[in-house]
Amino acid sequence: MRLILIGFGNVGKALLRSLIDKRNPLNRLGLRPRIVAVLDRGGGAVDPDGLDPAELLRTDEREGTVAAAPEVGQFGLSPLTAIKEVEAEIVLELTTTNPDTGEPGISHVEAALRNGRHVITTNKGPPALAMRTLQNLAELNNVEFRFSGTVGGGTPILEFVKQIAKVDILSLKAILNGTTNYILTQMYDFEASIEEALKKAQRLGYAEKDPSLDIYGIDSALKLTIISNYALDQEIALNEIHVTGINDVTLEEVRRYKRKGQKLKLVCSIDKEATVSPQPIEASQPICVDGSLNSVQLETRYTGKVTLIGPGAGGYPTASAIINDLLALEGKEQGAKRVLTTEMAGIRVN
Incomplete structure (x- = not known):
């Protein structure tokens, strides 16, 4: 499972840390993600063989952008270029919500769906402002548009x-x-x-x-x-x-x-x-x-x-929703439920 990650703020970083910390249990559930591109405001980092999450976090902390990563960094790389040119099955759209136009998130999601990529987003703009259009586009291209992390963080x-x-x-x-x-x-x-x-x-x-x-x-x-x-x-x-x-x-x-x-x-x-x-x-x-x-x-x-x-707040609860969606795309719905109930202590139904 190859991933392109667009947006490297609190949620993106929490996701990478979660993938590092939970690698073994996620592997047992069949989830072995390979992050082939990460994009932030400075550009991006790309490696078809898979980027090192820990090194990306260190580079961002030290330099302020993953584009400064040795050998794999590319200053000025745009999300739309990465979506079109980097081979991946899933695009994670984690950029900041724009409540007025939904951009650039909507354009990122549209491009990914048109290129036959599944999309998981925590950006509320695309599903709030263009849900039906994006759902129809996903169906037309036989891919999924998932956004469970947009509401409730890790609470389903x-x-x-x-x-x-x-x-x-x-x-x-x-x-x-x-x-x-x-x-x-x-x-x-x-x-x-x-x-x-x-x-x-x-x-x-x-x-x-x-x-x-x-x-x-x-x-x-x-x-x-x-x-x-x-x-x-x-x-x-x-x-x-x-x-x-x-x-x-x-x-x-x-x-x-x-x-x-x-x-x-x-x-x-x-x-x-x-x-x-x-x-x-x-x-x-x-x-x-x-x-x-x-x-x-x-x-x-x-x-x-x-x-x-x-x-309902914080990077890690929202990252758990992304993992839940990834597991669902892998056909591991039961595993996704186990991760949610194990990791998100405090969820309850009355």
């Missing part, structure tokens, strides 16, 4: 919702952004200001240097779009979701709800309409998770409320 939220959606769903309510959930938890537990909580989230790697997509609710809206279009099979566009972030949430507001036994959370919901907004939730409710956890609660006509809880 898309698979959970799609399975439950086979019965009559009345409503969906979810906490889908680990960054804002961590911030609101810090405000509730320690009476930190939103600025203090954000700085701590950034130090711990839960928040990006530019957290605007999280804070303003756009990240949550992208995820809700993906859930609706893929798992619920309900067509909805990103601009049809009513979005309010946590940017105007005050400590006094958090305190006020705390006195009522409630916690303020950034809640995604699909009922009569799709919304993202800060809402008070009774602290005793299963969906009311803390820290960087995610949760999704489905209410169905026949089974009542069912809730899934698990980690």
Whole structure:
């Protein structure tokens, strides 16, 4: 299994470290990936015989780009060139989400599918803004377009919702952004200001240097779009979701709800309409998770409320979703489930 990796940020690095650390158990499950190209903003590194993940990590830490890798590095190499010219079965598109146009992620995915490559992405832009087009293109070229890591990190939220959606769903309510959930938890537990909580989230790697997509609710809206279009099979566009972030949430507001036994959370919901907004939730409710956890609660006509809880922020949980997709492409679905339940402690269903 030859891989091209596009985007070498937190998730890409976590994936390489995971492949190094879990090489033996993954080999036993039949997963023997050979990374033949890695692309970042400086260029890329290419080796048809397989790149050394540990050496790539060292080069990036030392030089700031894998393009500086001795012998295999190529400054200025573009992702589209690598997709067309480097032989591989799978392209991992791990670049940063652009909520306005989905680019350059959509172009990367389209090029890979047209060239007969399977695609796994953690970039929310392509599935949120062009899901049907990309799914049709994948089908036309007899390859797969997979994106389980775009929602919930290592928690299989898309698979959970799609399975439950086979019965009559009345409503969906979810906490889908680990960054804002961590911030609101810090405000509730320690009476930190939103600025203090954000700085701590950034130090711990839960928040990006530019957290605007999280804070303003756009990240949550992208995820809700993906859930609706893929798992619920309900067509909805990103601009049809009513979005309010946590940017105007005050400590006094958090305190006020705390006195009522409630916690303020950034809640995604699909009922009569799709919304993202800060809402008070009774602290005793299963969906009311803390820290960087995610949760999704489905209410169905026949089974009542069912809730899934698990980690939703950080490079390693998202890397586990990529590995899950790789195993699925290898036809190792049962092995994928074992990796998820073993590695992602804390996932539970209520």
